[in-house]
Amino acid sequence: MLTQQKTFTQQAVAVDVVLFTTIEDTLQVLLVARQQDPYAGQLSLPGGIVEREESVDEAALRVLKEETAITDVYLEQLYTFGEPSRDPRDRVVTVTYYALVNAEQLDTAAGSWHAVEELSDLAFDHQNIVQYAQERLRNKLNYTTIGFQLLPERFTLTELQNVYEVILGQRLDKRNFRRKMLQLDILEETDEFKINGRQRPARLHTFRQAKGMKLQERGLVVTF
Amino acid sequence: MLTQQKTFTQQAVAVDVVLFTTIEDTLQVLLVARQQDPYAGQLSLPGGIVEREESVDEAALRVLKEETAITDVYLEQLYTFGEPSRDPRDRVVTVTYYALVNAEQLDTAAGSWHAVEELSDLAFDHQNIVQYAQERLRNKLNYTTIGFQLLPERFTLTELQNVYEVILGQRLDKRNFRRKMLQLDILEETDEFKINGRQRPARLHTFRQAKGMKLQERGLVVTF
DNA sequence: ACAAAAGTGTTGCAAGTACACCCATGC
DNA sequence: GCATGGGTGTACTTGCAACACTTTTGT
Incomplete structure (x- = not known):
């Protein structure tokens, strides 16, 4: 198979x-x-060069592992940037991904978290990439269940609503939100409650994938 | 700029x-x-290797030009496939695109047209790529105006409906379809009619981009 | 006059939006 | 007992789906 000599123009591929x-x-x-x-x-965004023996998806996962002690992540390809001038050193074609994790259960070694609303002076065109990822996330929230990837296994409905509000950038009506979520038939009540200071405890729910709503067409949920 | 030596793993990038x-x-x-x-x-799908001095988008346009005498085309990136085993000769990362044209005003030199419903035995994983492109097209039809890219400049509402029916794979109600299209405020009536044999002539319309409905987030409409 | 496609409105249903009060707990 | 977030139902509006007949032309 790989006996034939390379005959193609070669260039660097990054994620x-x-x-x-x-x-x-x-x-x-x-x-x-x-x-x-x-x-x-x-x-800058975490990134790296794709090695010859790994797939591009695997390279993206490797980059994530190098930066964080990730155990469970939703990862989806975003867009491929192929302008010759993107990296001043050399021609680099960059495949971008976006990923979702619940930060509570995560050690981050090298990197640090920054609010997307307050980014400034990122390297390369990374600010645009973040913005595009945010648009994609916002859109997908409305017809998939990726939002759950940002929550722990058990969560309250208020926490869930919070995820939606943060991503969509607007307040939602509590009653409408709950009705809509419950009638999707993707939530499972638990017998446990979350005690949150001096208010009424909130019932914890779990997510269960259900008929009709798919997680994604082309996304990976990887558990290491 | 480009003085520094290449230090990265190199591989072939195709479209x-x-x-x-x-x-x-x-x-x-x-x-x-x-x-x-x-x-x-x-x-197989028309394709080629991305050269060092062109962007990936430009490579896709070049490939289209080599196969057809295209003058006007909608082109959008689809997905990037990066499994090491895709091409048996060598490691190739392939960026796929899909494009829409109105075939009437088109000379196709090398290639030939095939109904997507009757494809068999395509090279590589091209059958999957076509299927994925079809899904994307189907989805985008519902919230953008890409469908118009398949029509000549002036068209009848029946022709427009036909495009929607063919892509969605189902019949649509004529009255509902027309009402919806008209209230989008993206069509312009002309004073001309299309005479189609021995039936009542149909009024020709033109497309004009209007408020509220965007063509795409990341797509090119290129006119050579 | 008839065949064939163009063109045109109304009704019912479902989904979405707006909106306000009681409940359980900690202090 | 009061402050804090948890939890619940109804009325209105809007968009979508179903449905059938008249008009214009060529033969």
């Missing part, structure tokens, strides 16, 4: 990953400080 | 394009017969 999480009513992305030029010292 | 058109109540794709192994003699 960049927009890793989202929700922390206290804001949507955040994981960023790392660049060590080298170009853009040394500035913040 | 494949799914070019759709509608011909007599069927959705068709442009296919070419492969001259060389692998898959010599089988039909």
Whole structure:
């Protein structure tokens, strides 16, 4: 198979990953400080070069693992940027991904979280990539169940509504939201409650994939 | 800029394009017969290797130009396939696109049109790519105006409905369809009619982009 | 006059939106 | 007993789906 000599123009293929999480009513992305030029010292998305023996998806997962101790992640391809001028060093074609995790159960080694509404001065065109990922996430929230990827296994309906409000950037009506979620038939009540200071405890629910609503067409939920 | 030596793993980057058109109540794709192994003699999508000095989008346009005398085309990136085993010769990362044209005003040199419902034995994983492109097209039809890309500049409402029926794979109610289209406020009546044999002539309309409905987020409408 | 496609309105149903009060708990 | 978020139902509006007949032309 691989005996034939390479005859094709060769170039570098990279991956960049927009890793989202929700922390206290804001949507955040994981960023790392660049060590080298170009853009040394500035913040950038975690990324890396795709090696010859791995798939592009695997490269994206590897990059995530290098930055965080991720155990469970939703990962979906976003867009491929192929302008020759993107990286000043060399021609690089970059395949971008976005990913969703629940930050509570996560150690992040190298990177740090930043609110998407307050990003500035990212390296390369990474600010645009984050913005595009946010648009995609916003759209998908309305016809898939990816929102649940940002929550722990058991969650309250208020926490769920919070995820929707943070991503959509607007307040939602509590009664309408709950009715809609419940009639989708994707939630399971538990017998447990979350005690939250001095208010009435909130019932915990779990997510169960149900008829009619699909998670995605082309996305991976990976458990290491 | 480009003075620094390449330090990255290099590999081949290719583009494949799914070019759709509608011909007599069927959705068709442009296919070419492969001259060389692998898959010599089988039909495949038009494609090619991305050269170092062109962007990936430009490579897709170049491929289209090589196969057809295209003058006006809607082109949108579809998905990037990066499994090491896709091409048996060498590691190739393939960026796929789909495109829409009105076949009437088009010379196709090398390729030929094939009904998407009757494809068999395509090279590589091209059958899957066509299927995925079809899904994307179907979805986008419902919230964008890409359907108009398959029509000539002036068209009848019946022709428009036909495009929708062919892509969605189902019959639509004439009255509901017309009402919906008209209230979108994207059609312009002309004073001309299309005479179609021995029936009542149909009024020709033109498309004008209007408020509220966008053509796409990330698509190109290119005029050469 | 007839065949064949163009063109035109109304009604019922479902989904979405707006809106306000009682409940359970900790302090 | 009061402050705090948890939890619940109804009325209105809007968009979608179903449905049949008249008009214009060519032969």
